[in-house]
Amino acid sequence: MGLMMKIELTRFKVHNEFTKKVELISGQNLFACYQCGNCTAGCPVAFAMEVGPHEVIRFTLLGLEEEALGVNTFWLCASCLQCTSRCPKGIDIARVMDALRSVVLRKKERKDHIQIPEFPEGFLERLPQIAFVSGFRKFLS
Amino acid sequence: MKNNGRFIKRAMVVGGGIAGISASIDIGNAGYEVILVEKLPSIGGRMLQLSETFPTLDCAQCTLTPKTVETGQHPHIKLLTYSEVDGVEGKAGDFTVRVRRKAAYVDWEKCTGCGLCQEKCPSKNPSEFDRGMGPGKAIYTLSPQAVPNKPVINPSTCRYFLEKKCRVCEKVCPVGAIDYEQQDRFVEEKVGAIIAAVGFDLMPKETFGEYGYGVIPDVIDGLAFERLNSASGPTTGEIRRPSDGKIPKEVVFIQCTGSRDPERYMPYCSRVCCMYTGKHARLYKHKVHDGQVYIFYMDIRSTGKGYEEFIQQGMEEEGILYLRGRVSRIFRDDGKIVVWGVDTLTGKKVEVSADMVVLATAIIPQVETKGLAQKLGINTDEYGFFTEAERKLRPVETNIEGIYIAGCAQGPKDIADAVAHANASASKVQGLFARH
Amino acid sequence: MRYALCALRVGVLMDYLYFPGCTLYTKAKNFDQTARNCSLLLGFELKELPNWTCCGATFPLATDNIMALLPPSRILAKARGEGTILTTLCAICFNVIKRTNRLIQNDGEKREKINNFIEMNYQGDLRVLHYLEILKQEIGFSKIKERVKKPLAGLKAAAYYGCMLLRPFDEMGFDDKERPTLFEEFLEAMGAESVDFPYKIECCGSFQSVGSPEVATECSYKILDSAIKNGAEIVVSTCPMCTFNIDHKQSDIKEKYLGFKPIPVLYFTQLLGMAMGLDYQTLGFEQNFVDPLPLLKEKGFI
Numbered sequence: 001m002g003l004m005m006k007i008e009l010t011r012f013k014v015h016n017e018f019t020k021k022v023e024l025i026s027g028q029n030l031f032a033c034y035q036c037g038n039c040t041a042g043c044p045v046a047f048a049m050e051v052g053p054h055e056v057i058r059f060t061l062l063g064l065e066e067e068a069l070g071v072n073t074f075w076l077c078a079s080c081l082q083c084t085s086r087c088p089k090g091i092d093i094a095r096v097m098d099a100l101r102s103v104v105l106r107k108k109e110r111k112d113h114i115q116i117p118e119f120p121e122g123f124l125e126r127l128p129q130i131a132f133v134s135g136f137r138k139f140l141s
Numbered sequence: 142m143k144n145n146g147r148f149i150k151r152a153m154v155v156g157g158g159i160a161g162i163s164a165s166i167d168i169g170n171a172g173y174e175v176i177l178v179e180k181l182p183s184i185g186g187r188m189l190q191l192s193e194t195f196p197t198l199d200c201a202q203c204t205l206t207p208k209t210v211e212t213g214q215h216p217h218i219k220l221l222t223y224s225e226v227d228g229v230e231g232k233a234g235d236f237t238v239r240v241r242r243k244a245a246y247v248d249w250e251k252c253t254g255c256g257l258c259q260e261k262c263p264s265k266n267p268s269e270f271d272r273g274m275g276p277g278k279a280i281y282t283l284s285p286q287a288v289p290n291k292p293v294i295n296p297s298t299c300r301y302f303l304e305k306k307c308r309v310c311e312k313v314c315p316v317g318a319i320d321y322e323q324q325d326r327f328v329e330e331k332v333g334a335i336i337a338a339v340g341f342d343l344m345p346k347e348t349f350g351e352y353g354y355g356v357i358p359d360v361i362d363g364l365a366f367e368r369l370n371s372a373s374g375p376t377t378g379e380i381r382r383p384s385d386g387k388i389p390k391e392v393v394f395i396q397c398t399g400s401r402d403p404e405r406y407m408p409y410c411s412r413v414c415c416m417y418t419g420k421h422a423r424l425y426k427h428k429v430h431d432g433q434v435y436i437f438y439m440d441i442r443s444t445g446k447g448y449e450e451f452i453q454q455g456m457e458e459e460g461i462l463y464l465r466g467r468v469s470r471i472f473r474d475d476g477k478i479v480v481w482g483v484d485t486l487t488g489k490k491v492e493v494s495a496d497m498v499v500l501a502t503a504i505i506p507q508v509e510t511k512g513l514a515q516k517l518g519i520n521t522d523e524y525g526f527f528t529e530a531e532r533k534l535r536p537v538e539t540n541i542e543g544i545y546i547a548g549c550a551q552g553p554k555d556i557a558d559a560v561a562h563a564n565a566s567a568s569k570v571q572g573l574f575a576r577h
Numbered sequence: 578m579r580y581a582l583c584a585l586r587v588g589v590l591m592d593y594l595y596f597p598g599c600t601l602y603t604k605a606k607n608f609d610q611t612a613r614n615c616s617l618l619l620g621f622e623l624k625e626l627p628n629w630t631c632c633g634a635t636f637p638l639a640t641d642n643i644m645a646l647l648p649p650s651r652i653l654a655k656a657r658g659e660g661t662i663l664t665t666l667c668a669i670c671f672n673v674i675k676r677t678n679r680l681i682q683n684d685g686e687k688r689e690k691i692n693n694f695i696e697m698n699y700q701g702d703l704r705v706l707h708y709l710e711i712l713k714q715e716i717g718f719s720k721i722k723e724r725v726k727k728p729l730a731g732l733k734a735a736a737y738y739g740c741m742l743l744r745p746f747d748e749m750g751f752d753d754k755e756r757p758t759l760f761e762e763f764l765e766a767m768g769a770e771s772v773d774f775p776y777k778i779e780c781c782g783s784f785q786s787v788g789s790p791e792v793a794t795e796c797s798y799k800i801l802d803s804a805i806k807n808g809a810e811i812v813v814s815t816c817p818m819c820t821f822n823i824d825h826k827q828s829d830i831k832e833k834y835l836g837f838k839p840i841p842v843l844y845f846t847q848l849l850g851m852a853m854g855l856d857y858q859t860l861g862f863e864q865n866f867v868d869p870l871p872l873l874k875e876k877g878f879i
Binding site: 024025026027044045047048075076078079080081082084085092094095097098099102113114126127128129130131132133134135136137138139 | 598599600603604605631633634635637638639640641642645667669740744745746754779780782783784785786787788789791792793795796799817818821825
C-alpha cells in the first residue's frame with residue numbers, strides 16, 4: 001500500500017486535484033468532517049474493510065491519493081446510506097465513496113473492479129438482474 | 142402606575158438554583174430586599190440532584206445546604222417557592238410582577254415538616270426528580286433538607302385527585318395541614334430589578350432514535366446517573382441498573398449525545414459533559430472496583446482549574462478507557478445493550494455488550510424560558526437560551542435595563558461559572574440601585 | 578384520495594399505474610403475480626406502465642452523472658403522461674424513482690437538461706407510492722384485516738425493511754428510519770405475530786453479492802441470525818435484491834455456518850395472498866429458495 005509515516009503538507013498538497021475532484025463528484029465538503037467515526041461505527045460492511053470510511057475521507061482530505069485509492073473501503077460500500085443518515089455534520093459519505101469509485105473507473109485506462117470472464121460457473125444465471133445492473137454500474141469502467 | 146419618581150430598591154430573582162441563590166445572597170447582604178421565586182417546592186435547583194461535584198468530588202448537598210439554609214434564613218430574602226412569574230409590567234426601578242403561587246394542597250403555615258405524610262403516602266410513581274427511576278410519592282419534598290421543608294401534592298399522581306380515594310396524608314397529619322381545596326393564588330410584587338436565573342434541562346433520551354428512543358431502561362442520562370450515585374436517590378447510592386437492580390460491570394458513557402451535531406440535533410457544545418462524564422466514570426469505579434468503564438468521546442474539554450488533571454487522573458488511576466469516536470447505534474440484545482462505536486485512534490470499529498449506558502445529552506434551556514423571556518421582554522437565541530446584551534463584554538445584562546440574566550439560562554456552564562455569572566448580575570443590580 | 582374505498586363500494590376497480598421493474602418479470606415473478614392478485618381482492622388493479630425500461634437499480638450518487646438519471650426520468654415522465662400516481666413493489670426501484678423525482682423537483686438546471694435529452698416535459702408532479710403505502714394510506718390496514726380469510730395466527734413473522742425503503746429519510750419519507758413500524762402493523766393486520774429484531778434496518782449487502790459475495794453472505798447471516806434469535810419463524814421481504822441475499826444465499830450461509838438452520842423468506846404479497854385466501858399453489862412458492870411449505874403446513878395455513 002505504500003503508507004508513509006510522515007507527510008509534508010503545503011497549501012498545494014491540501015488543495016490538490018484529487019481532493020477537488022472527489023469533492024466535485026460527490027458534492028461534499030470534506031473539510032466538514034471532524035472524524036467522529038460515526039459512519040464507520042454504523043457501517044454494515046466495515047468489518048471487511050481495510051480502513052473505515054472516515055479514514056478514507058481523511059486520506060482524501062490530506063491529498064493522499066495513493067493511500068485513498070489503494071484500500072478496498074469504497075469498493076465494499078453497498079450504498080446502504082446508513083452512514084449518510086447518521087453523520088452529525090450532514091456529510092453524504094455514501095456519495096464520497098461513490099466518487100472515489102468514479103475517480104478510479106473514469107481513468108483513461110480501463111480499470112474494472114470485477115472481471116466478468118472470471119465469474120464462477122452459473123453465477124450469471126443464479127443472480128437476479130437487479131444485482132448485475134447495480135453491480136456493473138458500481139464496478140465497471 | 143406612578144411611584145412619584147421613587148426608584149424601588151428591591152430585587153426579584155427568578156430561579157432558585159445555585160445561580161439564583163448566589164445572586165440573592167449577594168444582593169441581600171448588600172442590604173436590599175430580595176424576592177426569590179422558584180417553580181419547585183424548594184430551592185437548590187439541579188445541584189440538589191447531584192451526588193458529587195467536579196473537580197473536587199465534594200458532596201453536592203454538603204456544599205449546597207449551607208447556601209440554601211442561608212437563603213432561607215436570610216433577613217432580606219423572601220422565598221416564594223412553588224411559584225412562577227405570571228406577568229411583568231413596568232421598567233427599571235418600577236417593575237410590577239404578578240406571581241402565581243401554585244396550590245400545594247398543604248397549608249404551609251400549619252405544616253411542621255415532620256414528614257409523616259410522605260412516609261405514609263401509598264402512591265408510587267416514577268419521579269421527574271429521580272429521572273423516572275425510584276418510587277416517588279404523590280406528596281413530597283425534594284430532599285430531607287429541603288428549604289423550605291414543606292411538602293406539596295402532585296395532583297397528577299395523587300390517588301385522591303385521580304380517583305377520590307385514599308386521603309391517608311390528611312389522616313396522619315398531626316396538625317391538619319392538608320387542604321385538598323386549595324387554589325392557585327396570585328401576588329403582586331413591586332421591584333426595581335429582576336434577575337432571570339431559571340437554569341437548564343437535558344435533551345430527553347427519548348429524542349435519540351439510534352439510541353432506542355428512550356425505551357431501553359438501562360440507557361439513562363447523566364442526571365439519572367447522579368441519582369443512582371446519590372445516597373438520597375432511588376438506590377441509596379448503589380450503582381444498580383434500573384431494569385433489574387443488578388450492579389453493572391460493563392458501563393459505557395457516551396459524550397456529545399445531541400451536542401456538536403448540527404445535522405440532527407444541537408450544533409453547540411454543552412460544555413460540562415466531558416467533565417461530568419469523567420466524574421461519573423470515576424465515581425462508578427470508586428464503588429464498583431471490578432467494573433470497566435468505556436467513554437466514547439470526540440474531544441475532552443476540561444478547561445477549568447484542576448479539570449485536566451482530574452481527567453488524566455481518572456485515566457491513570459481508575460483505568461477508564463477513553464475511546465475517541467462516536468456511537469452509531471445502541472440496541473437491546475438478550476439482556477445486554479449492544480453499543481456500536483468506533484475508536485478512530487486505531488481506526489477500528491468497537492462493539493461493547495454493555496450492562497448500562499449513560500448518555501451525556503445536550504444541555505437545553507428549561508421549557509419555560511421562552512415564555513418568561515416574552516413576559517420580561519428580553520431576547521432568546523435560536524436555541525432558547527437568554528441572549529446577553531453583548532456576547533463578550535456584557536454577559537449578564539439584557540436588552541432591557543434592570544433585567545439581568547444569570548447561570549445556565551444564558552448558556553451551558555459549570556457551577557463555578559454559574560456562581561461567577563450570578564455574582565456579576567448581583568453586582569449589576571447593586572450598581573443600578575446605587576445610581577438612583 | 579378515498580377513491581379506492583368508493584370504488585370498493587361501487588364495485589368498480591380503481592387502478593394504480595404500476596412499475597414492476599426487471600427482476601419482478603423474471604426471478605421475482607412470484608412477487609409481481611401475488612401483488613396483482615391481492616390488489617384485485619382489495620379493489621384495485623395494478624395497471625402496468627406501457628413500454629417501461631429498467632430503472633437503473635441504483636440512484637446515481639455522483640452529482641455529475643446525469644446519464645444514470647435518464648432511465649428513471651423517462652419512467653416518471655411516461656407515468657405522468659398516464660396518470661398522477663405511480664406505484665412499485667421493488668424497494669430499490671422505489672428508491673431510485675422517488676429520489677429522481679425529488680431531484681427533478683428541486684434542481685431546475687438538471688430538470689431542463691434531462692427533459693431536453695429525453696424530449697419530454699416532466700415537471701416533478703408525479704406521486705410515487707410504494708405498494709405498502711397504498712395499502713396503508715389508500716386502503717387502510719383495518720380494511721385489509723376485514724378481508725383476511727385465513728388469519729396468520731401464531732405465525733412469528735419478522736419484517737425485514739432493508740435500506741432502500743427508509744433512507745435517506747428526508748427524501749423517502751416512508752417510515753421512521755431508526756424504528757419503523759409500518760411493516761409490523763401490516764403483519765399484525767393479517768393476524769401474524771410480528772417479531773421486532775435489531776437488524777431489520779441493516780443492509781443485506783445489496784450488489785456486493787456481485788462484487789464481494791462473502792461480504793454479502795456475512796451481512797445476510799447477521800440479519801437472519803438476529804431474526805431467528807428474536808423468535809422469528811419466517812422473514813418477510815419487499816425487495817428482490819434483499820430476497821436474493823437472505824433467501825437464495827442461505828446455501829452460502831450454510832457452507833460457512835454449519836449449524837445454521839434455514840428459515841423461509843417470503844415477499845409480503847405472498848403472505849398477504851395466503852391470508853386473503855388465495856390458493857397456495859398460485860403464490861409462486863417454487864421461486865422461493867427455502868421451501869416455506871413445511872412451515873405453513875405445520876401452522877395449518879395450508
